[in-house]
Amino acid sequence: MTRAILLLSFSIAVATTSFAQTDSTVVDKIKLERDSQLKDMNNKLKQNEDEIKSLKAELTGINTNETKKKLSAMENLQVALDSRLAILEKTPKVRVSLNGQLAFTELLSIQRDVQPADLFLTSQQFFSQLGNISNIQQYKDFNDWKSEYDKWYSKKGGGEQMFEFLNSSLSLVSNVANKVPLYGSVVQTVSSGVSSLVMTFGKTDRELKSLTPAMLRILNIASQFEQQKSVIDHEWDAITNELNQLQLENQDLLSQQLAYYGLDTAKYRRDYFLATLDSRREVYKNECRMAIARKIVAMEGDSLTKGKWQGQIETFMYKVQSLRMRFGQLTARMMININRYSELIGDYSDSSKFPPAFTAKVAELNRTLDLVKDKFGKSFNPAKYIEDSAVMYIESNASGDVGI
Structure with a gap:
């Protein structure tokens, strides 16, 4: 029974665009805005580079006795260099600001409970049947x-x-x-x-x-069946311990970010954690990203926090990414462990080798296990989840000059 509870009632949820359409909206908006702004800055940087090359060439071609013309060219070159510096200074701030918003919205998705009643009932039935096999x-x-x-x-x-x-x-x-x-x-x-x-x-x-x-x-x-099953059960225990630790870290990180951005914890619980509609949670995510953007503008305008907020937000970013990666790896282990039950069932389904009364009960597990695997597969895609986590801060439309 503990395996059924592990599969379905732990408080860490799927948070990737490939899993839930409703969770993808705000995430996609942030990524689109980030990629668009960084691409625009990258284009401006290239235009500025061409302008600087042209001005340097112009400056080189001016005769030394043409003082006025040379001073004008030098002024234009300095303006171009200042513009380049401004772009180079602004780019990482835009990137960190939008990736910080992305990190927080993804963290919210990780925090949300997965509670599909039909999946819980299906797995509950399977694990009850499984445990009953060795009831002599x-x-x-x-x-x-x-x-x-x-x-x-x-x-x-x-x-x-x-x-x-x-x-x-x-x-x-x-x-x-x-x-x-x-x-x-x-x-x-x-x-x-x-x-x-x-x-x-x-x-x-x-x-x-x-x-x-x-x-x-x-x-x-x-007894032999129960002993082999216990090996699979032991892996569930290890997964459970890691999930519990991951959940604690997730809650702690969420509390830190709510406090850092000045977001109300009670509102989070009411409008997101306890919300029953995906649309309501999506509205809350959008409200948060706008509040975070305003907070960053305020910190950049404050002499006490100007230039300091980027490091803190980057720390948040990579902690969220680490949590997502680890959760993806754990769901992969869960899927492998579920598939190991198929192997176990196959090993004990031959009625020519084992008592028919025993193999008949083992064979009954196939139907409920297929339901669990189907529901799990629709809820989780570990490979895609891990892949998305690895590239979550990489802009898809900007060139490598602006990077992550």
């Missing part, structure tokens, strides 16, 4: 044997230390409430103990003896 009490071969064994134990087994120990171990593996994994030393004790017990049976124990091989077979197969 659901198999007729075990129940028939246990019924005969209980009769035998009540007559002959009680009081002897060896039988008491075996009976205690049987109780552990057959009682679901005990939550003892169906593998390891306890199962080995039952298997070897029952095998030894059979050797002591006489003619009066013929029924119990005849039922024992089938019981041991279903017990050992279920």
Whole structure:
């Protein structure tokens, strides 16, 4: 059940343009504005470079005794050089300002919970079925044997230390409430103990003896299945721990940025975190990006913060990018782990190798697993997510002269 909860109720959401149309609108606007402005500056820079070359050539061609003409050319060249310097100074500020807005809106998307009810119910059903495979009490071969064994134990087994120990171990593996994994030393004790017990049976124990091989077979197969499943479960535990850490870092970074830009936390919770409509969240994102732009203008105009805000915003930018990349990598690991269940199911679906009652239950997992994989695939695209995260601050229309 913890795997179902992990898949669907953690508070980190998909935040890429390839996942949700409603989340892409403001992001696309920011990228379009950024690319357009940087492309325009890059064009102005190239025009300025041509102008400087022309003025330098003109200056070189002026006779040394043409003082007035030379001074005029030098003044024009200085104006062109000043214009170049202004463009070079403005470009990184525009880039950081708009990428800072982009970082914040992407951070909001990461923070939003994913809560599709149908996906949760689908995965819940799969993991419930999966966990039930190793419930030994659901198999007729075990129940028939246990019924005969209980009769035998009540007559002959009680009081002897060896039988008491075996009976205690049987109780552990057959009682679901005990939550003892169906593998390891306890199962080995039952298997070897029952095998030894059979050797002591006489003619009066013929029924119990005849039922024992089938019981041991279903017990050992279920135990083997549970042991292989536990390896996959262990990876879920590791993913869960990393997701929890990522969520804490995400919340901390969001709190920092809300405070830095002077955005109201209560409004964020009301208009975004608790909002039920994508359109409302989109409006909030747009309000935030405009507020951030105004805040940056104010900081640039303040002598105490002028020139200092860029470094802080760049720090925010790359922290957001790191969170997105790590989340993409974790969803990739989740997808791999889900696919490992397909391999596990395939390994235990051959009724010629395993008890038909067991393989029939394993085969039932295919349908619900297919639903989980389909829903997960529609919600997450790890490869695209990682790729988009890597290039989120790279403008698509400007040349390499202006870079990220």
